[in-house]
Every structure is written in C-alpha cells, then in structure tokens.
Amino acid sequence: MDKPTVLLHLDTDPHPSVFDRVVAVDSGVQHLFSYGGVKPDAVMPLVHGCIFTRGKKDLMRTAVFVGGSDVAAGETVLAEVRKHLMPMFGLSVSVMLDSNGANTTAAAAVVAAGRHIDLSSANSLVLGATGPVGQRAARLLAAAGGHVRIASRQKERAEAVAAGIRKQVPKANVEAVAAGGGDAEDALDERNIVIAAGAPGVMMLPAKHRIACDTLRVAIDLNGVPPAGIEGVELNDQATNRDDCWCYGALGVGGTKMKIHKAAVKALFTRSDAVFDIEQIYDLAKEIG
Amino acid sequence: MDKPTVLLHLDTDPHPSVFDRVVAVDSGVQHLFSYGGVKPDAVMPLVHGCIFTRGKKDLMRTAVFVGGSDVAAGETVLAEVRKHLMPMFGLSVSVMLDSNGANTTAAAAVVAAGRHIDLSSANSLVLGATGPVGQRAARLLAAAGGHVRIASRQKERAEAVAAGIRKQVPKANVEAVAAGGGDAEDALDERNIVIAAGAPGVMMLPAKHRIACDTLRVAIDLNGVPPAGIEGVELNDQATNRDDCWCYGALGVGGTKMKIHKAAVKALFTRSDAVFDIEQIYDLAKEIG
Amino acid sequence: MDKPTVLLHLDTDPHPSVFDRVVAVDSGVQHLFSYGGVKPDAVMPLVHGCIFTRGKKDLMRTAVFVGGSDVAAGETVLAEVRKHLMPMFGLSVSVMLDSNGANTTAAAAVVAAGRHIDLSSANSLVLGATGPVGQRAARLLAAAGGHVRIASRQKERAEAVAAGIRKQVPKANVEAVAAGGGDAEDALDERNIVIAAGAPGVMMLPAKHRIACDTLRVAIDLNGVPPAGIEGVELNDQATNRDDCWCYGALGVGGTKMKIHKAAVKALFTRSDAVFDIEQIYDLAKEIG
Helix, strand or coil, rough: CCCCCEEEEECCCCCCCHHHHHHHHHHHCCEEEEEECCCCCHHHHHHHHHHCCCCCCHHHHHEEEEEECCCHHHHHHHHHHHHEEEECCCCCEEEECCCCHHHHHHHHHHHHHHCCCCCCCCEEEECCCCCHHHHHHHHHHHHHCEEEEEEECCHHHHHHHHHHHHHHCCCCCEEECCCCCCCHHHHHHCCCCCEEECCCCCCCEEEHHHHCCCCCCCEEEEECCCCCCCCCCCCCCEEEEEEEEEEEEEHHHHHHHHHHHHHHHHCCCEEEEEEEEEHHHHHHHHHCC | CCCCCEEEEEECCCCHHHHHHHHHCCCCCCCEEECCCCCCHHHHHHHHHCCCCCCCCHHEEEEEEECCCCCCHHHHHHHHHHHHEEHHCECEEEECCHHHHHHHHHHHHHHHHHHCCCCCCCEEECCCCCCHHHHHHHHHHHHCCCEEEEECCCCCHHHHHHHHHHCCCCCCEEEEECCCCCCCHHHHHCEEEEEECCCCCCCCCHHHHHHHCCCCCCEEEEECCCCECCCCCCCCCEEEEEEEEECCHHHHHHHHHHHHHHHHHHHHHHCCCEECHHHHHHHHHHHCC | CCCCEEEEEEEECCCHHHHHHHHHCCCCCCCCEEECCCCCHHHHHHHHHHHHCHHHHHHHEEEEEEEEECCHHHHHHHHHHHHCCCCCHEEEEEEEEEECHHHHHHHHHHHHHHCCCCCCCCCEEECCCCCCHHHHHHHHHHHCCCCEEECCCCHHHHHHHHHHHHHHHHCCEEEEEEEEEECCCCHHCCEEEEECCCCCCCEEEEEEHHHHHHCCEEEEECCCCCCCCCCCCCCCCCCEEEEEEEEEHHHHHHHHHHHHHHHHHHHHHCCCEECCCCHHHHHHHHCCC
C-alpha cells in the first residue's frame, strides 16, 4: 500500500495558518504536520526528518509548504529548507512557498489579465509594486514580455524593485514611476492593464483616471478591505465590464487563487525535487487557466 | 467526494487538551487542528481560515471547538470567535464551548436528575454554585421551572450568581443561601434534588443531613477527588439507591457526559450556524437521554 | 467500527521531531497528537486524556511515544507518564521511549553484531560508552552474557556507567577502561566486537589498531558525521567485510533501526500495558532480526 502523504507545513507566525491547513487537506493531504513560529535555525532537523525517513521512491509522498504572514521571513525559511535538501543523493522533497498567499495571488492576478489581452505585448502598471504581491505580479508581467510600470509613492523604492526584476528577468522592459497616492493619471498613460497591490484600505487610483484612460482593458484590485484600491471596482468583480474595461476585485481573483493553491499543493506530490516559487506557480496557473 | 471534516480546536491552555482531542476523533472528526495558548487577539485569522476556504455548501464540514481549563477564558474566546463569523453573508461555521467540560458536565448532571423527578416542579439545591459547573447546573434547573437554591459559603457570591441567572432566565425562581461548608441542614429543607459542584476534595454535605432530609430524591456529587462532596455517595454511583435517594458520583455522571460531548461534536457538522453553549448542549442531552 | 489509533507524541524539544512523526504515520498511526517542549509537570493531564476517554477494550488503540534530542529529559518524561497510568484499575496505555533514537539505534547495533557472533560468549568494546546509545549498547551486550569493556576518555566516567550496568544486570561481566581518544590498541585486546557510539565527528579508533586486532569480527560505527568514529568504516557499510571483519556504518545500521522503530510503534497498539524501553525494544528487535 502507498505510504500516506505528509505535508510539513512551516509557518513563520506563532499559530500556523488555518487557511493554509484547510486548503492542504482539501487538496488531499493525509497527514499535515504544522509548525508555528518557525525560525531558520530550527529548519535543519525538520527537513532531515522528511528526507531520512522514507525510501527514494516514497519521497514524493512527503513535501514541504512554507507560509505565514511575513513574506520575507518565508523566503528565508524556504532558502534554509533548500539548503538542507540533498538532491544530489536523491534525498529531496518538493517544497512550495506561499507566505501571505503572495505567490498564488500574484499568479492569479496575472492569469486573469492574460484572459483578456496578450501579455507579451501589453503595457501594464502595477500600483503598490514594492509589496510582495506587487513585486511578483510585476515580475511575471515583465517575464511575459510586455512593458511594465513599477509604481510606488516613493520613486526610489520603485527603482529598487525595477532593478531587482531586471536582474531576475534580463529581458525585462520595466520603468519605475512615482504613483499610488491617489493620482495615477500620468502613470496610466497608454496602459492596457493596471493591478493595484497596495496596502489594504488605501485608494490608489480614482475612477475618473481609470475611465479617462482609453487604452485600459483590464483593472485588477487585490485590496480586500474597503475602500477599493481602484475606485469603482467591487470586491466580487470577476471579469465585470465597467466603462469598457474588464474589472476584478479581490474576491473575484480569489476563486482562481484558490484553484492555483490547491493545484500547486497537489503537484508537490507528483515529484520529489520541485520548488514551487512564483515562476513555477505561475506556470501551473497558466495550465489550469 | 465530500470534503473531509475539520475541527478547529482552540484551547486556552498551553498544551491543547488530549481529552478533548481523543473525544473529537472518536466522534469522527477527520482532521483536527489543535491550537494551545489561544488568546482572543489571535482568534480572527484562525476563524477567517475556516470561513474563507470552503464554499457555502461545504462550510458545515468545518467547525470550531473552544476548550481549556479556564472557563472564563474560554467564554472570551467563544465571544471572539462569534464576532468574526459572518452568518449574514452565509460565511459561518458551527462552534461549541466546553472549557473544563463544564457544559457537558452540567448538562449530564441535570439530565440525570430529570430521570427521577419532574424538573418543572422540583426543589433543588446547588452546592458550590459559584463555579462554572454549578452556575450552569443552577441555570438549567431554573430554566426547567423548579425552585433553585444557589449555595455558596459566602452568601454575597451566591447572590451575584442568582442575579445573573435572573437576567438570563427571566422566569427563574432562585434563592441565594450560605451553605457548603459542611452544614447543609437548613439549605436542604424541602429539597428534592441536591447537586454538589464545589472544589475537588471538599466535603460539603454530611451524610446525616442527607439522610435526615425526607424530601430528597436525587443526590449528585460531581467531585472526582476524595473525600466525596456529598458524604456517602461513591464515585461510581449511577442511579444507586441509598437511603431512598438516587445517587450519582462523578464517574457515574461521566458516561452520560461523554455521550453528550460526542453527540455535540457530531452535531456541529450537521449545520454551519450553530452555537453550542450550555442551553444548546442541554437540549441535545435531553434528546439522547 | 474500531476506534482510530491515537499516538500521543511527547517531545522534549520545542518542535516535535518530524522524523518520529513520519515513522509514526508510516507505522499506521491514524491520529498523531504531537506536543513540543513537554516538561514533566505538564504530563499528568496529557496522560489522563488518554486513559479517561476510551473504554478498557479500546485503550490498546491509544499509546504514548516519548522523544526529543535529550535522552535524560525523555527518561524523566517517561517516568512521569508511568506515574499517571493506573494499570491496577485497567486504566493504562502502552508507552515507548526513543529519545534521540537511542533505544532503537542501540538495539539495531547489538542485533547487527549478533548476526555474526554468539553474543553470550563474545568479548566487546563500546567506545563512547557514557552517552545514551553507548550505555544502552553496553547494557544489552552485558545482558547477553559476554564480557564488555566500557570505554570513555575519562576512566571514572566509564566506571560510573559500569557500576550502573552491574546494578541493572546483576550477572554483568563489565570492565571500565580509558579509551576513545584515538588510541584503542590496549582496549581492543582480545575483543570480537567493537561499537563506536561517541560524539559525532570524532575519530576514536585508528584503522591500524582495528586491522592489527586478530580477534575482531564485528566493527560498528554509529557516527553519522565524517570523519568516521572507526577509521576505514564507511557510512553505508552494512555487513561489509573489511580486513576479515564485518563492518557497519551509521546508515548501514539505519535500515535495521528503522524496521525496529516501526515494529515497536505497531506493537504499542497490540496491548495497553507495555513499556517499550531499551530491553523490550531489543527483544522485539531480535524477533524481527
């Protein structure tokens, strides 16, 4: 009989996320080992417990999920997990990062945009692009080939993000701009896509600017707490046409995000050497539409 | 296929109760997510993880159980859980409180008494009525319609409990008395039922007073640590007739308590909007006898 | 239907061991309740939650596993667990100690030695015999009837271990020696078996001494971190013949250790009153070979 599937769930918050746990069991995980308050120096024995307990052919039935509200902390834990895997000896398990849902949310937003316009030639604007979701969405849009404006209220912070993306995606065509404080008129110029990924409860783009922008085809607001980040877009909008623009709200993107999240957890158990970070999760997201 | 059942177990003690966990899995819970040291300010994301992960038709397969040795702390956590449910949007799960087993124990004791006498016309005495089990037993007896003496060694504490019950049960016919220190002769006058719910190891009612009380039909001692709270009643008494009175000890009530506990956990998964606190647990207890 | 199997996993480290958890579910455990940072004063309610929740005939479907990196702390927790079981009333569950894998590792090493030589008449040397694995291996070898040299770099520490074994195994034929610092020539004299159980990364026995010892038949190095504890023995050696001596490295013993570990966890659920400490685990190890 097959060994049961085990998901090692490493969460950087004191109480491991119930959200991620429910999604894990709904994805078919049989035994979920959740740890809260995980710091990098605690990771080694936890990972060794995964790779030294099952034979190589059964290692694909063990996997690691890194979560928690702090995306930077999650990235550090992911790096530490990878450090203690030994794929050169076949001693490895697949691992996924989705701290704060940042990877699945960014992937869902970009997949939604790609339903309405060819991303390889689209002009995009990402508002709140210095946060974890915004950075990831901008990186995916740039990798798809279009021109991407990276916006932050402080231009130097946007510049830093743009520089980072140029390193990760050499062909990236990105430009840093100062925007997101409620005036997005210039930043929207010739844009086909706008994604608002700012802090909850901040209105970043007034309706009049959105409506005045003739080229705009897709507006995605990832803010789940009123007021909307993009004025006039509603929480439940899901390809809702407003003023000749396809609009998505946080809950409208949420259904796709959930599908991606579950598909990624399931995919962890199909091999023992996968790392699901933003690119891999986006590739999967494109497959499932 | 049905989604697996998930019980979110929030315990106010550092280590979540093994007792409650075994009962949960013996009630058929498939995935038990137990959290220890839960404080009110940690509750919101835990509850959101329940209501935002499953579609409305599947929400009845997620539920919340609040436990721990501190009943007041559990009540605060229950209130916080309810604050973050959103039944108006159909985003709700059922929730049960049984900190320190207080609800299931009080319900079991009153159900046991009701097997031998009509509670709507019975005269009762609750010794140690200021503790969580005593308060709940007194409230159920008062709601059933009989006359209830609320006893504490300090009469003013008994008065406070009586006042609280009169608020919750407007028709309550309750009277505060000073008793429980080993002399219960006056308090027992014309009583048909006595329930001792005091601190472990304190003898509250001497055998001679119990035997001298001609009207007494039921004596229930919830104290599990010798000496007995009601002298002469044994731990394993379960409808044991002593001196023409039906006697129950802590273990004798325990079997009924366990049945009620399991039935309540199972009932959580039959709907998504139930709150199982003392009244609802007692209603269920009456159904299963 | 049978009640599900429940393993209460008490770990003295802050994060309960993933290794022990994977082995538990691979042994068929259905519900694994893992607790980290367990201190003796927290044990009573955890054990009571095991013995007061199921009827006597179902108690064999609940068991306790004590683990963690600190063997002495585990022994204290095991003693506390046993204190709160009530086998005289039939209120008991089986319990196993395997902190740091010490019991299963020592049993696996001695079983491996016994495949090649009659332990009742063998002369053994245990290097690093004051650590938890070394002490246990020495005790098992002494109980089997052979002559055992207990080695530590500090002879007085070896004497203390020898004295302890003489108390536990009255017929023990043991001798304390100073060895393990890299010169084992005298200590090896007339030995048939050597087991190195010292701290990781310390070379305790040079190859030239091992090769020069004509009587040596079995060399087992339990050190998993290079350099080898016994020079020339490799991590993966498993009955590998080197210089007319059967050699085992840490990974070579690991397969047997894992089989013993799983068999012991399964055996916990065949009765409700077993205590699996080193002797019982070794008895089981001999059965499964």
